[in-house]
Amino acid sequence: MIPVLWLALGQTFQMIGMALVLTIVVGLPVGVLLVTTDRGGIFEAPFGSRRFGAGLHAVLGFVVNVGRSLPFIILMVALIPFTRLVVGTSIGPVAAVVPLTVAAIPFFARLVEIALREVDGGLIEAAKSLGATRGTIVWKVLVPEARPGIVLGLSTSVISLLNYSAMAGIIGGGGIGDxxxxxxxxxxxxxYLITTIVLLVVIVQLIQSIGSAVARRLSHR
Incomplete structure (x- = not known):
């Protein structure tokens, strides 16, 4: 059992690791845009057009809502042709990264949005009064102040990826679910059933504990 489970754990961590990197790269900017292009946001009127900002916010919100509304098992099956196009196969840990990433990006983007909306608006106004550019406000004020919430959202996203990866194993994705x-x-x-359940519970507890500890360390409160 040990060699089999060791291989499965390696495949699971491979899927989660690759999907997590892609999720952060895409989901963090999307979450930032959801906040900054909203009414009253610092990018409410990009290129001098409020209509463009409102349209961008509406499109991003719609895409994120659609991504979050689809059950993962349905999304995974629906993306099989796209997965084959991207990686050349629909079986294996690498192939499972595609639906995992597509499912995790909108989830993480919403969590980033929630974290950013908790930032004190007075800090943003203070940065504006000092002449900070909009980019500086986002990456030097808004995102750093929201780091505890973003870290907690990231740990929640990792746990969701772990759950999704277990489902991916049912259709040939490998890992613990397989x-x-x-x-x-x-x-x-x-x-085997009991052992895999125990492993999943232990991994989730570790992820949540690490995420909570890091968030507490980053918090100014």
Missing amino acids: IAFRYGYQRFDTA
């Missing part, structure tokens, strides 16, 4: 399904369910081996 072991639980093939060895535990199809072969009626209760030991």
